Amino acid sequence: MTGLPGTAAAPGSARDAACDAANERAVARLTGSRPVLETVAPAVEVVPGMTDRTVLVSGPPLAWRRYAGGQRRAIIGAALYEGLAGDEAEAEALLADGFVTVRPSHDHATVGSLTGVCSASMPVLVVRDEATGRRAFCRMNEGADRASLTFGVWDDGVEARLRHVAEIVSPALAEVLGRMGGLPVGPIVRRALAMGDDLHSRHKAAGTLLRAEVLDAVLDLSRQGVTRRYRALAAYLRSAEYLFLHVVMAAAKAAADGAAGVPGSSLVTAMNLNEREFGLRVSGLGDRWLTAPLPPVTTLRGRLHDDWSTDDLAYVGGESLITETVGLGGMAAAAAMPLQDHSAGSPDGMIRATERMYRITLREHPDYRIPALAYRGVPCGIDVRRVAETGVVPDIHLGATLRDGGHAGAVLFRPPLEPFRQAADLLSAEPPLAPARPGDPL
Amino acid sequence: MTGLPGTAAAPGSARDAACDAANERAVARLTGSRPVLETVAPAVEVVPGMTDRTVLVSGPPLAWRRYAGGQRRAIIGAALYEGLAGDEAEAEALLADGFVTVRPSHDHATVGSLTGVCSASMPVLVVRDEATGRRAFCRMNEGADRASLTFGVWDDGVEARLRHVAEIVSPALAEVLGRMGGLPVGPIVRRALAMGDDLHSRHKAAGTLLRAEVLDAVLDLSRQGVTRRYRALAAYLRSAEYLFLHVVMAAAKAAADGAAGVPGSSLVTAMNLNEREFGLRVSGLGDRWLTAPLPPVTTLRGRLHDDWSTDDLAYVGGESLITETVGLGGMAAAAAMPLQDHSAGSPDGMIRATERMYRITLREHPDYRIPALAYRGVPCGIDVRRVAETGVVPDIHLGATLRDGGHAGAVLFRPPLEPFRQAADLLSAEPPLAPARPGDPL
Structure with a gap:
């Protein structure tokens, strides 16, 4: 899942600086939310x-x-x-x-x-x-x-x-x-x-x-x-x-909507699923959905109820991924050791999963902290540039659904990389913006 | 804190076998408790x-x-x-x-x-x-x-x-x-x-x-x-x-009393403090208290309320250590990452602390489990022989008290080794008991 970090654009370019500044504004709205x-x-x-x-x-x-x-x-x-x-x-x-x-x-x-x-x-x-x-x-x-x-x-x-x-x-x-x-x-x-x-x-x-x-x-x-x-x-x-x-989903949606529409920002503001596709929205790309077909259900990992296997599952959509958008769920795996069998499989795996998420996020949340990481803030604000650069996609904790309907358990879902790459490409194709100056309103 | 494991008595001796059997009976009462x-x-x-x-x-x-x-x-x-x-x-x-x-x-x-x-x-x-x-x-x-x-x-x-x-x-x-x-x-x-x-x-x-x-x-x-x-x-x-x-203290006391008085058993059934001394009771030694002076309060570790230091503390007694007697508290540090500043100081330290406690305990509790250790049972049933052999004393999470009274925070307390050694010596000075046979009532 790893790639070469920091190779998508020449460091220090005007576009990068503008994107960084836009991301600062956008992610501050995520972490500043008071739901x-x-x-x-x-x-x-x-x-x-x-x-x-x-x-x-x-x-x-x-x-x-x-x-x-x-x-x-x-x-x-x-x-x-x-x-x-x-x-x-x-x-x-x-x-x-x-x-x-x-x-x-x-x-x-x-x-x-x-x-x-x-x-x-x-x-x-x-x-x-x-x-x-x-x-x-x-x-x-x-x-x-x-x-x-x-x-x-x-x-x-x-x-x-x-x-x-x-x-x-x-x-x-x-x-x-x-x-x-x-x-x-x-x-x-x-x-x-x-x-x-x-x-x-x-x-x-x-x-x-x-x-x-x-x-x-x-x-x-x-x-x-x-x-x-x-x-x-x-x-x-x-x-x-x-x-x-x-409750958390609505809270995360309010925060993410607040962070949407910042020109030039590569911050993820929504991820979701319908029965067939994964969808991605990025702050600087407004209401546009970037989509890709869902991976086979057999790629989902995690313990299911009773004796069901991933073969018994079907996608039925989902937007609880908004919790990952604000740094919770799979991003905060290290906080939730009891989910190990539904996620990374072991305590060490849960720690490493969240550590990996810091590579693709913009901030450590100032209030939402993880004791098992010595109170480091959750990795908050997914940056499509970093996802594209590293090839690391967000780890998502998802409810699993049986083909004929019904709750089947909780699993780990890894979204397709393509929409993140596509978003990064679209942003870098746009004309560079002047970076925000100190003192500009957030 | 570590010593030479396995040196207190020749392995396989009749006394060891009898003690092992007695401990099995005693610790089964601890873990079988249904409070x-x-x-x-x-x-x-x-x-x-x-x-x-x-x-x-x-x-x-x-x-x-x-x-x-x-x-x-x-x-x-x-x-x-x-x-x-x-x-x-x-x-x-x-x-x-x-x-x-x-x-x-x-x-x-x-x-x-x-x-x-x-x-x-x-x-x-x-x-x-x-x-x-x-x-x-x-x-x-x-x-x-x-x-x-x-x-x-x-x-x-x-x-x-x-x-x-x-x-x-x-x-x-x-x-x-x-x-x-x-x-x-x-x-x-x-x-x-x-x-x-x-x-x-x-x-x-x-x-x-x-x-x-x-x-x-x-x-x-x-x-x-x-x-x-x-x-x-x-x-x-x-x-x-x-x-x-x-509630847990009373539950632990009921379990520990049930495990007390098993002839030959080296299981700890009580640890406590008055203002001056640490006290220890061991199953095979009945109601006898083995005591030693308390270590200076300045040896206590952990974050206190406000700006108090350990210099401001005094011992006022304590029997909440009965929770450690059944495998909770400091024994289960790895379950309680939010206590790190009051205990081992870091997430790794909390993991290592509980891992160290397995060296001095008889069982992993079948029901009380720690997700951060891949659901290993808490280290339950302190064995004074193992404490004496290893020099590892139980880690105890203790409430801290100001010299003039009042709650000052939570600290890590390590009891003196001497009463554990003394208990091990007393038990090995007793005539060996016949090991319990399979089928003997617990």
């Missing part, structure tokens, strides 16, 4: 550009006819869930003629886990970056069951769980968050990194910290008695291990 | 041999006149707290003539943190080992304030906090534990070891897991409204970071 979980609300009420007939989905844009697996099943499920169609055939027809519109989440300040499917009435977590005022969104997950819309399943059980979360659990959580005045996300991330979480495939610590905070607030709100919906919220928090992942 | 936190109750109601005029205290026995520092202050405080004396002078007189009796905790199935002072009406955590039916006890700590009886302080604030915990918080916790049918301790220990806790100087994970479980049960009990004492319990759990330490 607060504000509330949870139906998508149509808060997500920009959302309509009753929109279905958000993970990944770079893909024509409807090309969806064939878990994302297709989940999109059809969402159309049925919203009552837009009476049966699958009708849903297919409405999707084919564009009455129901499939839209990339990322263009709506939203990120989605695995299939990433989210429709109008589904609740989204609302995270606001206090440093910029920017909001971003991620659908509230439907609980711990392996069969879920997230993992490409649609059936009566999935529908019932989605309705329970939308109608009972989410309003209760919204009330609690209102009482708390919002919940700062950064302190939980910081603490969880010292407690074995990578904040992508593992958030046992973060989830427990969140749960304790929320239960405390529920007690505060319940002097006259604990209502049914608060008990439902408590039960949800006991089992919905992945809730905090979705 | 459950049953309840919390006033000491006089549950602690064997406790009377209204007993003050339990940490450490090997010491004559009353020899207590001069934090333990003396705390013992006098306890006498005043119980209303046995009207003022300090009267308390001193009653202690001098034995009307108020100072007793070593360990002889009452109890362990104490730092000073270890516990009197009749103070609440103790009650842990039952389901494998043996044995119960052990540890005083419920009085909250997060640095000034506490635990840390050798007695004043109006300490008294008020002790009464609040005794009269409001503890009855609420007892009610909740009753509703829960007790709380198994092992699963929390197991999970916390994967979340950065050593379960002695750090239990942020264990404490949060406990807190979430208790809050859930409080919600369950509060359908008609949350009472004042439940809100007090929730507030206590938010701040009383060290609560779970005291």
Whole structure:
């Protein structure tokens, strides 16, 4: 995976200096982010550009006819869930003629886990970056069951769980968050990194910290008695291990959107998957997606549930990679030794993985630190130039999905190198920019 | 610290074989323990041999006149707290003539943190080992304030906090534990070891897991409204970071008592401190304490609060070392990277510390495992023969106390080698025992 560092452009060139300065501005926005979980609300009420007939989905844009697996099943499920169609055939027809519109989440300040499917009435977590005022969104997950819309399943059980979360659990959580005045996300991330979480495939610590905070607030709100919906919220928090992942995803999306669009910057601002392709966005290249076909599922590494092998897996999309974009997940492998069997395979491997990630990143995060690396900050801000120069791609911790849908475990995913190279080439083909001067506003 | 391994006795001798067999029986009791936190109750109601005029205290026995520092202050405080004396002078007189009796905790199935002072009406955590039916006890700590009886302080604030915990918080916790049918301790220990806790100087994970479980049960009990004492319990759990330490201490004491008294066994069953001496008990030597003067406080290593140095410290006793006796605390340093500045100083140092502890222990714990060591079990069951042979003493994570009382931070303590050598000598001076045969009851 290694190449020759520092050979992509002559050091000290005007273009390099301009890119360095642009990257400084962009990555400062990533590390300066101050996310607060504000509330949870139906998508149509808060997500920009959302309509009753929109279905958000993970990944770079893909024509409807090309969806064939878990994302297709989940999109059809969402159309049925919203009552837009009476049966699958009708849903297919409405999707084919564009009455129901499939839209990339990322263009709506939203990120989605695995299939990433989210429709109008589904609740989204609302995270606001206090440093910029920017909001971003991620659908509230439907609980711990392996069969879920997230993992490409649609059936009566999935529908019932989605309705329970939308109608009972989410309003209760919204009330609690209102009482708390919002919940700062950064302190939980910081603490969880010292407690074995990578904040992508593992958030046992973060989830427990969140749960304790929320239960405390529920007690505060319940002097006259604990209502049914608060008990439902408590039960949800006991089992919905992945809730905090979705909070971090929205927080990371808000930070990454803040870092997007800096002319000349080679900072990665989004990575995602649909069923077929890996997608990459880079700050200096705006909203353009650079894509490449996904590697075979058999190249995924890591322990799966039961006796499944990587042969049983299929890609169903995914945007939880936004956590790697801000230095968490696979980038912070050294913080999460309990994930070793799902990632680099050994404690030393986890250490070496994060050490390798410093070669392709711009900063060590000032607040998010790794005790096992003597409190070095997580490698934050992936630089496509460095990826292109070194041939080292980001290590990504990903949820694995069965071919017929359902959660199969957690794996290590290495994205294709090509889009990073392509982005580096595009940036170096642009005319050099004047470097920012000291005193220029960030 | 290293010596010549394997030189204390000729390998294969009858005495060695008998000792090995005895150790197998003894250490199986340590690792087979299944502790459950049953309840919390006033000491006089549950602690064997406790009377209204007993003050339990940490450490090997010491004559009353020899207590001069934090333990003396705390013992006098306890006498005043119980209303046995009207003022300090009267308390001193009653202690001098034995009307108020100072007793070593360990002889009452109890362990104490730092000073270890516990009197009749103070609440103790009650842990039952389901494998043996044995119960052990540890005083419920009085909250997060640095000034506490635990840390050798007695004043109006300490008294008020002790009464609040005794009269409001503890009855609420007892009610909740009753509703829960007790709380198994092992699963929390197991999970916390994967979340950065050593379960002695750090239990942020264990404490949060406990807190979430208790809050859930409080919600369950509060359908008609949350009472004042439940809100007090929730507030206590938010701040009383060290609560779970005291649960683990009682659990470890129950396990260690189960492993005590095996003829011929060289297994350590207790280590403790009073103001002046380190004390050691060994399974095959029964209730006998082997003691040695404490090393100067300036030999303690680790980061202290504020700008204090080890010069500002004093010994005030301590029995939280019972956690090291069962393989936690300093023995499990590699699990607790966030403690590096309070212990071995670096991530590598923490790994090497635990690796060194395998040289002096009998088993790797089958359930308590360390992700950073590829899930190797914690080094469990200290063998005084191996300590004597190698010169390696157990690494102990200890709370540090200021000379005038109060919590000063967390440090690394290395006990004197002499009592371990003395114990090994005593055991080898005894007539060899017949080795246990296969099929003998454990």
